[in-house]
Amino acid sequence: MSDYELVIKPHSLVSLRDLADVWRYRELLWTLASRDIRVRYKQALFGVLWALAQPLAQVVIFTGVFHKMAGIQPDAPVSYPLFIFSGTVIWALFAAALAQASNSLVENARVISKVYFPRVLVPLAAVIVAAVDFLIAFVLLMIAVPLFGEPYHLSMLLLPIFALGAAGAAFAVSLWTSAINIQFRDVRYALPFVLQLLIFLTPVFYPSTLLPEDWRFLLALNPMAAIVDGFRAAMFGMPVPWDRVGLALGLVTIVGATGFLYFRRMEQTFADRV
Amino acid sequence: MTAIISARGIGKTYRLGQSGGANSLREALSVLLKRKSASKDFNALDDVSFDIQRGEAVGIIGRNGAGKSTLLKILSRITAPTRGEITLRGRVAALLEVGTGFHSELSGRENIFLNGAIMGMTRAEVRASFDEIVAFSEVEKFLDTPVKRYSSGMYVRLAFAVAAYLRPEILVVDEVLAVGDAAFQKKCLGKMQDVATGGRTVLFVSHNMAAITRLCSRAILLREGKVVADDRVDNVVTQYLRGADDSPISIDYEATGRMPGNEHARLLAARVVSDGLDGAMVDIRKPITIEIDYEVLTEKLPHHPNVHFFHEDGTCVFITNDSVDTDTRRPRPLGRYRASVAVPGNFLAEGMYSIGVAVSTFEPVIAHFFDRGALAFQVHDPAEGDSVRGTFAGPLPGSVRPLLPWSTVALP
Numbered sequence: 001m002s003d004y005e006l007v008i009k010p011h012s013l014v015s016l017r018d019l020a021d022v023w024r025y026r027e028l029l030w031t032l033a034s035r036d037i038r039v040r041y042k043q044a045l046f047g048v049l050w051a052l053a054q055p056l057a058q059v060v061i062f063t064g065v066f067h068k069m070a071g072i073q074p075d076a077p078v079s080y081p082l083f084i085f086s087g088t089v090i091w092a093l094f095a096a097a098l099a100q101a102s103n104s105l106v107e108n109a110r111v112i113s114k115v116y117f118p119r120v121l122v123p124l125a126a127v128i129v130a131a132v133d134f135l136i137a138f139v140l141l142m143i144a145v146p147l148f149g150e151p152y153h154l155s156m157l158l159l160p161i162f163a164l165g166a167a168g169a170a171f172a173v174s175l176w177t178s179a180i181n182i183q184f185r186d187v188r189y190a191l192p193f194v195l196q197l198l199i200f201l202t203p204v205f206y207p208s209t210l211l212p213e214d215w216r217f218l219l220a221l222n223p224m225a226a227i228v229d230g231f232r233a234a235m236f237g238m239p240v241p242w243d244r245v246g247l248a249l250g251l252v253t254i255v256g257a258t259g260f261l262y263f264r265r266m267e268q269t270f271a272d273r274v
Numbered sequence: 275m276t277a278i279i280s281a282r283g284i285g286k287t288y289r290l291g292q293s294g295g296a297n298s299l300r301e302a303l304s305v306l307l308k309r310k311s312a313s314k315d316f317n318a319l320d321d322v323s324f325d326i327q328r329g330e331a332v333g334i335i336g337r338n339g340a341g342k343s344t345l346l347k348i349l350s351r352i353t354a355p356t357r358g359e360i361t362l363r364g365r366v367a368a369l370l371e372v373g374t375g376f377h378s379e380l381s382g383r384e385n386i387f388l389n390g391a392i393m394g395m396t397r398a399e400v401r402a403s404f405d406e407i408v409a410f411s412e413v414e415k416f417l418d419t420p421v422k423r424y425s426s427g428m429y430v431r432l433a434f435a436v437a438a439y440l441r442p443e444i445l446v447v448d449e450v451l452a453v454g455d456a457a458f459q460k461k462c463l464g465k466m467q468d469v470a471t472g473g474r475t476v477l478f479v480s481h482n483m484a485a486i487t488r489l490c491s492r493a494i495l496l497r498e499g500k501v502v503a504d505d506r507v508d509n510v511v512t513q514y515l516r517g518a519d520d521s522p523i524s525i526d527y528e529a530t531g532r533m534p535g536n537e538h539a540r541l542l543a544a545r546v547v548s549d550g551l552d553g554a555m556v557d558i559r560k561p562i563t564i565e566i567d568y569e570v571l572t573e574k575l576p577h578h579p580n581v582h583f584f585h586e587d588g589t590c591v592f593i594t595n596d597s598v599d600t601d602t603r604r605p606r607p608l609g610r611y612r613a614s615v616a617v618p619g620n621f622l623a624e625g626m627y628s629i630g631v632a633v634s635t636f637e638p639v640i641a642h643f644f645d646r647g648a649l650a651f652q653v654h655d656p657a658e659g660d661s662v663r664g665t666f667a668g669p670l671p672g673s674v675r676p677l678l679p680w681s682t683v684a685l686p
Contacts, residue, residue: 035380115352116350
């Protein structure tokens with residue numbers, strides 16, 4: 001161990017040692033995630049059913065409101081409930097991961113102020129917890145496909161790309177929001193509101209083709225729009241809009257990289273602020 | 275040999291006035307609009323430098339607020355220093371609070387793995403120490419019970435065991451022994467001693483001077499964020515106990531503005547008075563007086579001042595109060611009072627004592643204030659032949675050491 005040497009200094013935004021630490025502590029990532037999953041399902045009487053109840057209820061309600069009342073039609077040749085089901089499943093992954101990850105540092109305040117470990121694992125573990133709920137809902141979605149008389153497409157093999165995209169987008173944004181939340185608890189109140197607005201700015205209930213041509217560029221500003229469209233295209237065997245998806249993943253990378261720097265800068269003071 | 279820890283000019287500055295900055299956007303905006311920074315800088319640590327060699331056990335002592343905990347937090351990478359740098363040449367495991375990584379809904383078994391992972395162990399490493407951890411903590415039967423159903427003793431034992439069976443090169447321990455019973459404290463100290471004699475480095479923060487002296491060979495004394503002594507442990511402990519301006523035998527709450535109390539009564543000051551005092555060391559033969567200054571704020575309730583004497587291992591030696599005094603059975607008029615109690619010489623045994631001061635009402639039972647570690651002093655025996663010890667130099671057990679009348683007659 002004589003080669004071990006660590007220098008503690010006031011500020012270092014990116015250091016190889018700290019990045020190596022993230023790898024060294026990788027088991028903690030799974031332990032934190034499995035802790036939250038266990039606690040969740042241990043205390044909930046119906047456990048897994050809750051992960052299913054929300055998307056199912058949304059499908060029923062939104063089918064009634066947007067399809068029957070507002071007369072919105074899907075752009076894919078599938079029935080509207082399946083169209084909306086696929087949209088809510090991928091959206092819920094993003095929304096739940098972002099909400100849980102944003103609050104994760106504050107919820108783990110006690111541990112953060114008493115033990116060192118790479119802090120970035122905390123929001124990352126929260127994203128993994130949300131991914132478990134997604135997987136349960138996703139299995140249900142795949143069961144629903146033949147029930148609605150749809151075939152399985154080869155392009156469904158691309159679905160993990162979009163799931164990772166949604167989880168990645170949530171993680172990228174949460175690097176900002178979780179760190180800001182330490183200082184300004186307003187995030188906790190603002191975020192559900194923002195997510196509620198954002199779901200209407202994302203083609204979850206409606207196809208993006210419903211928007212007038214001149215307005216569609218706005219969707220490019222919202223990476224989740226391309227990810228939801230891409231997920232659906234792969235789901236129903238339609239051409240994937242790779243240009244928009246590529247742009248979205250690029251945007252997510254930029255948000256994530258700048259978020260990581262911000263997170264690193266704030267990380268130094270987490271223990272003093274929580 | 276290169277030092278395993280070298281600290282050079284460590285400083286940590288906190289912003290006072292706002293707890294680490296504005297806590298909501300609204301506060302941030304109002305600060306911005308008023309263009310007035312209400313914050314004041316506070317140096318928790320200032321230009322702290324030291325070297326610690328492999329295998330050393332070092333005690334860190336000082337009064338509350340001297341910067342001990344901040345130093346440990348920087349060493350364990352929980353918070354970053356504002357200035358200076360520390361070079362660590364070994365892995366650090368820090369035990370700053372027992373059971374921080376625990377989740378109350380999870381079982382003891384699950385928590386062992388969770389806490390191990392938080393402290394940087396792999397599952398394989400935890401599994402390798404699992405049986406030892408369980409044996410040390412004595413919770414075998416409850417391994418699959420959620421820890422929220424554990425007694426506080428079981429909880430603390432399990433938490434300490436997980437940390438103690440890490441295999442760090444540097445073990446950093448903060449006052450964790452304050453919890454748990456005397457037997458458990460002894461067990462923990464023994465375990466820490468094993469770590470130190472096993473060639474690993476131990477940094478230990480405690481108010482328990484006896485424990486520091488037993489465990490450490492060297493001590494660093496901090497005062498207001500600065501190192502004021504760094505030397506052999508007995509020299510530093512003596513200096514701490516003798517400290518003139520910074521002594522644990524007198525505390526003036528009014529001057530600091532933090533007066534313990536409630537709407538009925540509050541504590542103003544407390545002190546140890548004796549003509550046998552040398553700093554915080556008191557001659558075993560001399561009587562000691564404990565004075566409590568307090569203020570009565572309402573005339574609704576009678577107030578009983580009381581004093582608690584704790585021995586260095588945490589056991590309460592005795593409690594004394596003035597309930598026999600008929601004056602105290604009815605409320606006193608508003609105003610400031612000084613209550614004092616005299617403890618005779620040749621009564622307390624040698625050792626460190628910490629004194630808790632309180633004012634209570636007995637019917638109904640209300641503790642208006644209780645400062646458990648308000649004062650501290652050490653009783654020592656110069657062994658001049660006129661105490662129980664006589665001229666005997668070896669260890670004498672016992673919590674009290676009264677000089678009792680003996681007589682011996684020859685039997686026919």
